[in-house]
Structure formats: C-alpha cells, structure tokens
Amino acid sequence: MLTKTNQECPTRFPMPSSKPEHVSVVDFRDAFVATLQNLHGKSLAESTDQEKFIALAALTKEIISKNLIETRKQRAHDKPKQVYYLSIEYLLGRLLESNLVNLGIRDTCAEALSLVGIELNTLLAQEEDAGLGNGGLGRLAACYLDSMAALGLAGHGCGLRYRYGLFEQKIVGGYQHEYPDNWLKNRSYVWEYRRPEEKASVRFGGTVRVHTNGRTKFIHENYEHIWAVPYDVPVVGYKNEIVNTLRLWSAEVDISSHTCSIYGQDCNNVISYKHGAESLTDILYPDDSHYEGRVLRLKQQYFLVSASLQHIIHSFRLHHSKLSELPDKVAIHINDTHPALAIPELMRILIDDYSLDWEEAWSITVKTISYTNHTVLPEALEKWPVSMLEQLLPRIYMIIHEINERYCRDIWTKNPGDWDRVRSMAVIADGQVHMAHLAIAGSHSVNGVAKIHTEILKNSVMNNFYTHTPNKFSNVTNGITHRRWLLMANPLLAKLITDAIGPSWLDYPCDLTKLTPFAKDAAFLEDLAKVKLQNKLNLAKYIKHKYNVIVDTNSIFDSHIKRIHAYKRQCLNALHIMHLYNMLRENPNIKMTPRTFIFGGKAAPGYYKAKKTIKLITTLADKINKDKTINGKLKVLFLGNYNVSLAELIIPASDVSEQISTASREASGTGNMKFMMNGALTLGTMDGANIEISEAADADNIFIFGLSAEEVLNYYRHGGYNPWDVYNSDPRIKTVVDQLVNGFFPVDQNEFRTIHDALLYHGDEYFLLKDFSSYVSAQQQVGETYLSKSLWQQMCLLNIANSGWFAGDRTFSEYAAEIWHLDQPLPVWCQCQSQALH
Structure with missing residues (x-):
C-alpha cells in the first residue's frame, strides 16, 4: 500500500x-x-x-x-498497478464534509x-449535490472511489460531466414533473480541476477504408470529431494523505477554425453546431423511447470509453514501453454494460494505432478488462441495432463483428452442432449487438454483486456462458462507505459507538462487532433509542418545513426510498397502506401501532407505469393525511427529488427499511446496507443482499416474507400462477385492487387503470398479489415487535454490530486481490475478512 x-x-x-x-x-x-x-x-x-x-x-x-x-x-x-473504474454515473453527494x-x-x-x-x-x-448519477449504480461507484482512496489503492474513476444531471424532480398535482438539474449554474464545480491540455478526440460516423500493402490497415475518414475535455475531481483517502481522482469528460467543440462566411451566413450556424455537439454530455440517461434518444445514449457510452481508453494508454506509455505489459500494470473495470464498448475500443487502439495483430491485441484486452453485472432483468441487458452501430461507429462495429465471428467459432468448436447455444451466446444476433455478451466475451472476469445474484447468473440467465468459461465467474457482494453513511450521516450514533468501543471501527469497520455485548446493556440500548429519536425529530422538522405535515416521532418511520420501478414494488407497499387505512376507517379505535410511511425516488421520464405509481402514492398520501377520523395513526409522505443528501437525512431516522423487491429480481441493493448500518430493521424478501444481511445479523433480527427466488423463477419458467385466484380468495386484496378503479380516490376512475390491469389482466408479473398476505403478516409482526422497546433496540444494535462486513473497504479489497491482482498489499483485516467470507 x-x-x-x-x-x-x-x-x-x-x-x-x-x-x-x-x-x-x-x-x-x-x-x-x-x-x-x-x-x-x-x-x-x-x-x-x-x-x-x-x-x-x-x-x-x-x-x-x-x-x-x-x-x-x-x-x-x-509505478503500482493502476485501476480504472468506468461507470456511466457517479452519485457523489456533497463533498465538503x-x-x-x-x-x-x-x-x-x-x-x-x-x-x-x-x-x-x-x-x-x-x-x-453533483448531478452525475441517479440510483444504486452511481452511488455504488462513488462508495468504491471512497474505499479505493481509503485503502491507498492506485485507482481512478472515469465518467461523464453531465451539465444538467438526470433531472430535478418536482411533484405537481401529485404527478412527477422533470426539470433540468442546473447543478452547474455557476458554470463550474467547486471541486474540479479542468485539464484542457489532456483532451482527447472522439470520432463519430464517417467511413472506413481498408488498405492492404503487406499489412492490412483500417483508415477512418470523413468522421465528425468532438473533443473530450477532462475535469478531475479529487477523491480523498481517510486520514492517509492519499488523493485519487475521478476524471469526468465533457464534450466540447473548438469553433475557432470554423468559418462563419460559408454561403453568406453569419456565425449563428457555427454557434448552433457547437451547442448541438456539446449537448452530448448535457443529461444522464437520455430518453431512449425514441430513436434519437437511443443514438444519444450510444454516443455517450462510446464518448466515455474512447476518451478514457485514450487517456489510459497514454498514461501507461509514459512509464512503460511494452504494450504486452498492459495487463500487469493496468486493470480496467466496466461497471455494468454501459462501458462495454471499452472492449472494441481497446482493440481499435492496439490494432490501428499501435499495429498489433489481432491475437496479441485480444489477449491483452481480455486480460486487462473485467466486468460487473448488476441486473438479471432482460430489459436492462443492453442491446443496440446493428444498423445504428454501423452508421455511428463504423470501425468499432467492424471489430465487434470480428469478435462475434471468432467467439461463435469457439463456441461451435466446443459444442459442435448446437446452433441454439451459439445463437443464445452470440454477440450479434437477430440484428442486435448484445452488450452483456460482448462484456463477457471480452473480459477475464465477470462478477455478480450478491451471492444469490451470482448464482442466478451462473445457473439461469448466463448459464451457457458459465458452462463455456466457468473460471470467469465469481461473486463480490456490494458494499458501502461507512465513513459517509454512518460517521457523517449519523454523527450521534457514531459518537455513541466510539464512546463504547473506541474509534478503530473507522479504519476497520468489522470492529463494529465489538458492540455485540451491549445488546444486553439496558443503559446503552436506551442511549441508542435516544439517538434514533433525535434523528426522527430532525427529519420531522424537515418534513414540517418543506411539506407542512406534522408527523408523530413516536410512530414507526417506515422508509421505501429507491428508484421507482415495478420490480421494486412500491405498489405493494401502497396496497398495504390502503389495507391499513381500510381497517382504520372501519374501526378508528383498532389497536394499531402508528405508522409514518416515507417514499422517495425518481421514475424514468418515459416509464409510464412508474410515474403512475408516484401518482398513486401521492394521492393516497393526500387522502390519508387529511382524514382526521383515523386519529393520526397513519401518515404517508412522498419526499421529492430524492438524492444523496436527502437519503442522509432519511436513513438515520428510519425504523424500518423496505427492501421488498420480487425475489430474484434485485441484484444486491446497497440501501439495505445503509439502513442496517444505521439501526433500521430490514423488511424484505429473500433477494439480493437481504439474504446476506439475514445471515450476518441473524434471521431473527430482520423481517422476511414472500416467495423465494426459486419459487419465482419456477413460475417464470413453467407458469402456474393466476392472480385472479388470489384476488377472488382474499377479500382484503379484492377490496384494495377494486379501490384503484371504483372511485375510492378523488381522481378520474381510470387514473390507476394501468396499475389495476397489470395486476389482474397482465399476469401480475412481479407477484404483488401473491406476496400480499405474507407482506401484511410481516408488517403486523413489525408493529407488534416495535411495542417491545427493549427487544426492538436489541435487534437494531445487532444489525449495527454486524454491518461492518458490508463496508466498501471489504468489497474493494476483494476486487483488488481476486479480480485485479493488484501488486499493493492490502491491510491484514481485509484479507482475513475476505477469507472468512469464503
């Protein structure tokens, strides 16, 4: 180190x-x-x-x-081995503190x-908050940069400098509206260093001329080039005087060489071209529901990898003369499929710029690049039309085509006659380029991000790839930076912990296990409860100021904060709240532990059903919060424009962590880890990292419900589930589903028809109705347990005590040792924890 x-x-x-x-x-x-x-x-x-x-x-x-x-x-x-972490988003949060x-x-x-x-x-x-990311993928990348610097590893992030982020979410009339996130309104970011002298030229369009004179050369002509100008953001290690960098690329055009006088026009045409070209890095995740948006997404992805790879090779060449040494001195990691074009781009540089032959270039590329998969959802496994790639990136498409030919040939050699296998694994099939297939073919390591996720990849989603190259696949469970999510987000809890066990947990987060004996210390548990109450008071003050809603800080703060998506099942949570409300309307004096349900998250602009989910939650909140007959036993809040800073306020104040995705659909999650570290109890399915949380904290200290991953996958494979059977057999379900469309809400009766029909007429794809009864029972158990204050605090403490294993330092030490094979020694505790895991 x-x-x-x-x-x-x-x-x-x-x-x-x-x-x-x-x-x-x-x-x-x-x-x-x-x-x-x-x-x-x-x-x-x-x-x-x-x-x-x-x-x-x-x-x-x-x-x-x-x-x-x-x-x-x-x-x-x-000259240590350098890690370059390529990610389309980084959700940094505020950096001053x-x-x-x-x-x-x-x-x-x-x-x-x-x-x-x-x-x-x-x-x-x-x-x-810097507008450089959106959800878990970007926050994970930011946590990893923190851990990389804290461990003293020679590492760099590579991303894009979005001028307007994803979008600023405003809830108007209960609906999500998107506005530009003008986080750079002062034209610069206080933490960045602009490095114009290190700009790179990225090429789009044009034609490729093949020249053969003893050696085949590929000459790219008539292309449009856009400058990628780097802005470096320092990443500060924890008290070790190490500073790494996050390099963000901005699209810029130099118009000094463009004449304004062509055809007698003024300079407006040149200025318009500049603005149009530079819009490449305006926003994160352009709307891909139309062709132009998809082209822009693809351009962004190539812009990121081309600029980054040019920089990486240039930096390598400053200190090393032999390109054959690249895998020994550089590790390039692609965070999901967005940067998968790094594979053909590295091939292009090695072959076209440095005249390596295919076999040597391919060997170097595969040994250098590794890939993390973050999803099993088919719609999230990116595919691009062949025609789009051919037109936009002609040389890159030629390389992908050659990769595909050679890869399919290798599959055929090992499985002669098995055309179905070849087609299922081909990089190019049915007129589409499959980016996950490219990432697997062109990397030496493919890892999932939780035990169950990796097993699903190996045994189901990517089984053919696993059987073809089993040694490529491994698991590295996600982690979070405990210095931000506990030390900074929850200073009262951090102080309580340090006073009890000393400060070693800041460097060695697994030392949090020293808290375990305090589970029997009544005075300590009482202090823990006081910390939680103060954090709830802080959040309640924010809610009162921003939304003019008074919440009961003695109620259960039940938080569901994450990207709005059908598989994350915010609708299941809403249906349960409707059920509770129905019970209170029938009998306001019923014994019920008061609840405050807190939602937060953004829906993609083109994701109609997700936006309807937000409207359902806000409509439900408006109806419940105005109903004085229920004696304040229920409150519902949708906190707008969810970001890191808001999460840092919500998570320390939460009693319950909603992690209720359909089993087998969530790769890992990291919000579950942040809540656990702050003493909130998980209410969730046996999915993603919830399983490992239940193992670490003990299943008695979380609340599990619902179908297992194997049961869900079995339904997907073989059918056998009919939501009408559940609807007709459970009057609670029938009531809440009918209320979506029978005038129960003061909106047009078809407002929530999409949700209603998805549950009944479109097969209930994510098993909300199937899991409803189990979820209601788990929520009832939550309420009953909360009444036993000492038991609840004991469960909270045991979650905190066992959360250190989910620190990003452990995760990154595993990447460093097992995937990147860094030549820097890691702290002994990191090595021991990795071994203990296995």
Whole structure:
C-alpha cells in the first residue's frame, strides 16, 4: 500500500504545520477569512453563506491539492498497478464534509468558524449535490472511489460531466414533473480541476477504408470529431494523505477554425453546431423511447470509453514501453454494460494505432478488462441495432463483428452442432449487438454483486456462458462507505459507538462487532433509542418545513426510498397502506401501532407505469393525511427529488427499511446496507443482499416474507400462477385492487387503470398479489415487535454490530486481490475478512 509521505510541499496555505490535522484553530480561522476576502473582495460581514461556502471549499481544496501532487509524484516513482473504474454515473453527494473528515480537520474547521460566528452546518448545506448519477449504480461507484482512496489503492474513476444531471424532480398535482438539474449554474464545480491540455478526440460516423500493402490497415475518414475535455475531481483517502481522482469528460467543440462566411451566413450556424455537439454530455440517461434518444445514449457510452481508453494508454506509455505489459500494470473495470464498448475500443487502439495483430491485441484486452453485472432483468441487458452501430461507429462495429465471428467459432468448436447455444451466446444476433455478451466475451472476469445474484447468473440467465468459461465467474457482494453513511450521516450514533468501543471501527469497520455485548446493556440500548429519536425529530422538522405535515416521532418511520420501478414494488407497499387505512376507517379505535410511511425516488421520464405509481402514492398520501377520523395513526409522505443528501437525512431516522423487491429480481441493493448500518430493521424478501444481511445479523433480527427466488423463477419458467385466484380468495386484496378503479380516490376512475390491469389482466408479473398476505403478516409482526422497546433496540444494535462486513473497504479489497491482482498489499483485516467470507 502507498505509505504516507514525509516530504513537505510548498503551499499558499498560511499555516505552520504541513499536515492538515495539526493545523491550529486560529490559523484555520485566519486562512479562511483571508481566502474569503481574496476570492470575493468582501469582508466577512458582507459575504453571503454561499460565498462563505465557496471560500471554505477553496481552502479545503488547497490542502487537498498538496496531497494530490504528492500522491501522483509517489506513484510515478513506485509505478503500482493502476485501476480504472468506468461507470456511466457517479452519485457523489456533497463533498465538503467528506473531504474535511477524510483530511482529519472537521472539528478544527467547525471550531475555527465558530470563532467568527459561523456554523459549519450552515455552510455544508450550501453545497449542491453533483448531478452525475441517479440510483444504486452511481452511488455504488462513488462508495468504491471512497474505499479505493481509503485503502491507498492506485485507482481512478472515469465518467461523464453531465451539465444538467438526470433531472430535478418536482411533484405537481401529485404527478412527477422533470426539470433540468442546473447543478452547474455557476458554470463550474467547486471541486474540479479542468485539464484542457489532456483532451482527447472522439470520432463519430464517417467511413472506413481498408488498405492492404503487406499489412492490412483500417483508415477512418470523413468522421465528425468532438473533443473530450477532462475535469478531475479529487477523491480523498481517510486520514492517509492519499488523493485519487475521478476524471469526468465533457464534450466540447473548438469553433475557432470554423468559418462563419460559408454561403453568406453569419456565425449563428457555427454557434448552433457547437451547442448541438456539446449537448452530448448535457443529461444522464437520455430518453431512449425514441430513436434519437437511443443514438444519444450510444454516443455517450462510446464518448466515455474512447476518451478514457485514450487517456489510459497514454498514461501507461509514459512509464512503460511494452504494450504486452498492459495487463500487469493496468486493470480496467466496466461497471455494468454501459462501458462495454471499452472492449472494441481497446482493440481499435492496439490494432490501428499501435499495429498489433489481432491475437496479441485480444489477449491483452481480455486480460486487462473485467466486468460487473448488476441486473438479471432482460430489459436492462443492453442491446443496440446493428444498423445504428454501423452508421455511428463504423470501425468499432467492424471489430465487434470480428469478435462475434471468432467467439461463435469457439463456441461451435466446443459444442459442435448446437446452433441454439451459439445463437443464445452470440454477440450479434437477430440484428442486435448484445452488450452483456460482448462484456463477457471480452473480459477475464465477470462478477455478480450478491451471492444469490451470482448464482442466478451462473445457473439461469448466463448459464451457457458459465458452462463455456466457468473460471470467469465469481461473486463480490456490494458494499458501502461507512465513513459517509454512518460517521457523517449519523454523527450521534457514531459518537455513541466510539464512546463504547473506541474509534478503530473507522479504519476497520468489522470492529463494529465489538458492540455485540451491549445488546444486553439496558443503559446503552436506551442511549441508542435516544439517538434514533433525535434523528426522527430532525427529519420531522424537515418534513414540517418543506411539506407542512406534522408527523408523530413516536410512530414507526417506515422508509421505501429507491428508484421507482415495478420490480421494486412500491405498489405493494401502497396496497398495504390502503389495507391499513381500510381497517382504520372501519374501526378508528383498532389497536394499531402508528405508522409514518416515507417514499422517495425518481421514475424514468418515459416509464409510464412508474410515474403512475408516484401518482398513486401521492394521492393516497393526500387522502390519508387529511382524514382526521383515523386519529393520526397513519401518515404517508412522498419526499421529492430524492438524492444523496436527502437519503442522509432519511436513513438515520428510519425504523424500518423496505427492501421488498420480487425475489430474484434485485441484484444486491446497497440501501439495505445503509439502513442496517444505521439501526433500521430490514423488511424484505429473500433477494439480493437481504439474504446476506439475514445471515450476518441473524434471521431473527430482520423481517422476511414472500416467495423465494426459486419459487419465482419456477413460475417464470413453467407458469402456474393466476392472480385472479388470489384476488377472488382474499377479500382484503379484492377490496384494495377494486379501490384503484371504483372511485375510492378523488381522481378520474381510470387514473390507476394501468396499475389495476397489470395486476389482474397482465399476469401480475412481479407477484404483488401473491406476496400480499405474507407482506401484511410481516408488517403486523413489525408493529407488534416495535411495542417491545427493549427487544426492538436489541435487534437494531445487532444489525449495527454486524454491518461492518458490508463496508466498501471489504468489497474493494476483494476486487483488488481476486479480480485485479493488484501488486499493493492490502491491510491484514481485509484479507482475513475476505477469507472468512469464503
């Protein structure tokens, strides 16, 4: 592992110590005031909170820059193996507090600001969440960058710098409306370094001319090129003086060489071209419900991998002369299929730019690239029309075609006569390029992200690939950064833990198991309950301020926060709430543990059913929250524009973690881990990482319901489920399903017809009705258990104590040792935990 450097570096930071953790409070105060005045030309009294935030961020960035320079200098000397993590999204959240904590100066900063009458939390709240990601995929990537830096690994993220993110969600009249997420309204991101001198040219369209003169050459002509300009965001390791980078590529066009006078036109035509070309990196996940949107998505994916691969090879060549050494010095990891074009792009560079023959280039490519699969859903396994690839990326398509020919030939050789197998595994089939097939064929490692997910991949979804190359497949269960999701998101709980067992868990999260004996300590459990109550009060204050709804902090805070999707089954949760409401309407005095149901999440703009789910939840909330006859026993909230900062408020306050996806559909999940680490009890199916949570915390300390993955898969394979049978046999189900369309809600009776018909007439694909009864029973058990305060707190504590295994440090140590084969030694605890897992 990289060690701390003792060499001092000149800095403009006016402090006597070279190490930020040794900086005095007074020096920090003086440096902050000086930075504020220099940046804004204003006194402290004249400056706005936003200007103060910018000054504090700039001061923090100045400290980071010293460590960044030293890290790069040391790695240039040591030449460790480099990891490049390619992901279409990174959900970073706010970085100021994270950077202060990782530098070891948060407390110094808070005290220094207090000397001039400033609350640190006031400035932290000024930071915008970066619009670089959406859901679990992007948050996972961000957690992994944190762990990579904390472990001292030589690693880099590669992504796109979206000008307007996914979208800002606003709920108007109960409906989701999308607005541009103008997170870069100040034109720059306070943490980034623009590196125009390292730009790369990415080519689209054109034709490929084949020239044969002893050696075949492929000459790409008549193409459009767009500059990829890198912006580096520092990723700060935890108190180790290591700073890695996340490189974000922005599409830019240099119009200085474009004439405005063609055909007598003014410069508007050139400016319009510039805006159109640069829109390539405007938004995350363009709407792919139409052809133009799909083309834009494909362009984004190639833009990411082409710029990144050019940068990777250039960096490698600065220190190494032989391309054959690339797999020994570089690991390229593709996070899901979005960056799968890295495989043919690396082949293109090796063959066209460096004149390697096919066999050598292919060997290097496969040994260098590894792939994480994140889904078993067919619609999420990307496919692109052959015609689109041929037109947009002609040289890349030629390489994919050759990969397919050779791969199919190899399959045929091992399975002569088995055309069905060849067709099912082909990279190109039925006029489509199958990106997951390309990712498997062109990488040396394919991993799932939870035990059950990996088994489903091997035994079902990708069984033919597994039997063809079984050694490629492995499992690496997801993890989260405990420093953000416990230390920063829940400082009261973090302090309680540190006071009890010491601070070692910050470096070694599995030391949280030292909390286990406190499960029998009544005083500690009471303190744990006080922490939860304070976090609930904080969330209740936010809800009152933003939505003017008063929630009962003694009620169960039941949270379902994630991307809105049919398989995540927010509708099942809504149907259960309707059932509870029906019971209260029939008898307001019925014994029922008060509940506050909290939802959050975005629906893809073109996903009609998901948007109807949001409308159902908001309509239900409006009806229930206005009904005074139920004595406040139920409240329902949909908290808009869900992001990392909102999650950091909701998760520490939650009592129940809704993880109710249809078994076998959720690859892993990471929200379940964050809730567990904060002492919320999981209510879920035996799906994804829920299974490993139940093993770690003990099944008695979570609430499980519903069909098993094998039962679900059996229904998918063989049929045998008829939702009408359940509907006709359970009056509770019949009542809530009918209420979707019988005028129960004060909306048009067809408003929720899509949901109603999906349940009854379209087969209930995700088994909401089949699992309803079991879910109701599990929810009843939740309510009964909550009444026993000591038992509930004991269960919460045992979840916290056993959550350290789900830290991203463990996950990344497994990637480093087992997939990337890094030449840097890992902390002993990481190695031991990995061995214990197996």
